[in-house]
Amino acid sequence: MKFWTLLVCCGTAMAQTPQSLDAKLAALDSAVKSAQSAGDNAWMLTSAALVLMMTGPGLALFYGGLVRRKNVLSTMMHSFILMAVITVLWAIVGYSLAFAEGSPFVGDLRYMFLRGVGIAPNPDYAGTIPQQTYMVYQLMFAIITPALISGAYAERMKFSGMLLFTVLWALIVYFPMAHMVWGKGGLLNAFLGGKIPCLDFAGGTVVHVTSGVSALMCALYLGKRTGYPREQMKPHSLVLSVIGASLLWVGWFGFNAGSALAASGLATSAFVATHFGAAAAALGWIFVEWIRTGKPSVLGAISGCVAGLVAITPASGFVQPFPALLIGFIAGIVCYFMVTLVKQKFGYDDTLDAFGVHGAGGTLGALLTGIFATSAINDGLKDASGKVMPLGWVDGNAGQVLNQAIGCAIAWGLAIAGTFIILKICDAVTGVRVETDHEIEGLDVSQHGEEGYFLET
Amino acid sequence: MKKIEAIIQPFKMDPVKEALKSIGIDGMTITEVRGHGRQKGHKEVYRGQEYNVDLLPKMKVELVVSDARLDEVLKALTAAARTGKIGDGKVFVYDVAEAIRIRNDDRGDAAL
Numbered sequence: 015m016k017f018w019t020l021l022v023c024c025g026t027a028m029a030q031t032p033q034s035l036d037a038k039l040a041a042l043d044s045a046v047k048s049a050q051s052a053g054d055n056a057w058m059l060t061s062a063a064l065v066l067m068m069t070g071p072g073l074a075l076f077y078g079g080l081v082r083r084k085n086v087l088s089t090m091m092h093s094f095i096l097m098a099v100i101t102v103l104w105a106i107v108g109y110s111l112a113f114a115e116g117s118p119f120v121g122d123l124r125y126m127f128l129r130g131v132g133i134a135p136n137p138d139y140a141g142t143i144p145q146q147t148y149m150v151y152q153l154m155f156a157i158i159t160p161a162l163i164s165g166a167y168a169e170r171m172k173f174s175g176m177l178l179f180t181v182l183w184a185l186i187v188y189f190p191m192a193h194m195v196w197g198k199g200g201l202l203n204a205f206l207g208g209k210i211p212c213l214d215f216a217g218g219t220v221v222h223v224t225s226g227v228s229a230l231m232c233a234l235y236l237g238k239r240t241g242y243p244r245e246q247m248k249p250h251s252l253v254l255s256v257i258g259a260s261l262l263w264v265g266w267f268g269f270n271a272g273s274a275l276a277a278s279g280l281a282t283s284a285f286v287a288t289h290f291g292a293a294a295a296a297l298g299w300i301f302v303e304w305i306r307t308g309k310p311s312v313l314g315a316i317s318g319c320v321a322g323l324v325a326i327t328p329a330s331g332f333v334q335p336f337p338a339l340l341i342g343f344i345a346g347i348v349c350y351f352m353v354t355l356v357k358q359k360f361g362y363d364d365t366l367d368a369f370g371v372h373g374a375g376g377t378l379g380a381l382l383t384g385i386f387a388t389s390a391i392n393d394g395l396k397d398a399s400g401k402v403m404p405l406g407w408v409d410g411n412a413g414q415v416l417n418q419a420i421g422c423a424i425a426w427g428l429a430i431a432g433t434f435i436i437l438k439i440c441d442a443v444t445g446v447r448v449e450t451d452h453e454i455e456g457l458d459v460s461q462h463g464e465e466g467y468f469l470e471t
Numbered sequence: 472m473k474k475i476e477a478i479i480q481p482f483k484m485d486p487v488k489e490a491l492k493s494i495g496i497d498g499m500t501i502t503e504v505r506g507h508g509r510q511k512g513h514k515e516v517y518r519g520q521e522y523n524v525d526l527l528p529k530m531k532v533e534l535v536v537s538d539a540r541l542d543e544v545l546k547a548l549t550a551a552a553r554t555g556k557i558g559d560g561k562v563f564v565y566d567v568a569e570a571i572r573i574r575n576d577d578r579g580d581a582a583l
Binding site for chain 2: 243246247248249307309311313314317350353354355357358367
């Protein structure tokens with residue numbers, strides 16, 4: 015007993031032995047760093063989970079409710095299966111092509127099979143969180159982007175063709191575009207040595223312009239659904255869509271505020287801008303709808319909310335709260351006219367308006383980011399001497415709008431050319447459109463051998 | 472025996488059931504149906520795409536009564552189903568040749 019008491023006393027005495035100041039400071043420094051890392055990592059893992067929730071169940075419900083009853087499962091499957099397909103592709107080669115340093119257009123293969131992507135941070139992107147956290151967070155963006163396109167080809171695309179299309183699209187369009195905007199040395203990366211500094215906080219061009227424009231290509235290439243627009247093709251359950259859109263709204267906090275890559279003030283700013291944009295857009299859409307058709311629809315409110323979330327995405331970490339309201343409000347109105355007047359005038363059958371909402375809203379948001387981005391919110395862009403650079407027109411840098419337009423043009427060009435070529439390949443290999451009698455029967459039965467609702471049992 | 476086939480407003484289902492029950496009619500068969508007569512439908516708009524919904528949800532009530540009770544039942548049914556507006560529905564009456572209770576082979580009025 016005495017022996018143990020002695021030992022404890024010795025231990026206490028040793029702990030109180032004066033250490034050198036340097037050692038104390040070093041210990042303190044390391045404790046502070048690990049505390050910050052713990053906080054940031056907790057937020058980033060949460061954000062990654064939130065972004066996955068946007069695809070399933072968010073987008074799956076939102077899109078699933080908008081199609082006819084006979085296609086509800088196939089439409090939800092478009093979103094769900096991409097959670098599996100893109101994950102595998104990302105682990106093998108996707109993360110490397112998007113985020114390894116390489117050419118200005120695409121990354122090299124240094125991170126293939128996630129070689130060297132471990133717990134140590136990658137200071138080029140996020141110095142306080144494990145690179146694996148960054149990798150898995152970015153994966154969730156790669157999943158939702160092709161899932162957004164499914165809104166355009168829903169109700170008529172062959173499942174095999176859709177799988178092949180998505181794999182090729184990720185390889186040819188998404189990974190290069192993500193590299194150009196976010197990858198180290200990417201052509202458009204304003205923060206890491208890009209030649210054309212394009213501001214895209216959370217994926218306005220990378221996610222929404224590419225997916226929205228590719229969606230339009232799919233709609234044009236596949237052609238109209240049998241019976242469109244003569245037959246009734248009402249959403250079979252707006253109840254599902256309201257739940258889905260609400261989940262998208264919440265998940266979007268991970269998407270945008272998570273793009274701060276830390277639990278920081280910038281994350282708060284992006285969170286607030288995101289929320290404000292969504293709210294103003296829902297109101298913008300139903301106001302104009304109320305005036306034009308006499309009724310403010312529920313589908314209008316949720317569509318407007320998504321349009322606002324899309325438009326605020328590139329702007330979210332760069333703009334003040336009130337410009338965020340304005341961006342959302344404009345997006346709600348513009349996207350309303352895109353999915354009504356513009357779609358009817360040109361007559362394309364973009365089943366669930368992936369182009370009208372994501373293509374148009376994304377482009378609009380990217381351009382408005384060039385106007386409203388301010389260094390008062392984001393002082394990350396510095397010149398050689400360390401001075402904070404002005405961002406958008408409100409900072410006096412009117413030329414940024416042009417940079418934004420160039421970024422959009424590149425995204426449009428890549429999406430149009432890439433998607434057309436990929437569809438041609440898929441058409442030759444698997445076929446892209448189901449046979450007419452399969453389409454009439456519904457994709458749930460013809461592609462999957464199942465029905466979404468079987469109420470007799 | 473007569474068969475009464477009444478197409479009524481869905482929200483009038485319970486009042487009709489109560490009215491029939493109050494005069495001792497318990498048996499009936501109901502079906503959810505869609506249809507329209509003179510009642511105009513309504514317009515629905517989904518992202519600018521307009522649809523005219525003219526086949527509206529209705530309830531079809533079918534019951535078979537003895538000839539003696541026909542008038543009384545019709546009176547109770549129509550009174551309960553009436554709102555006085557277009558869309559209240561219609562009643563059709565048919566002759567019935569035979570009725571059989573499957574359980575014990577009762578025939579005619581006894582099977583009702």
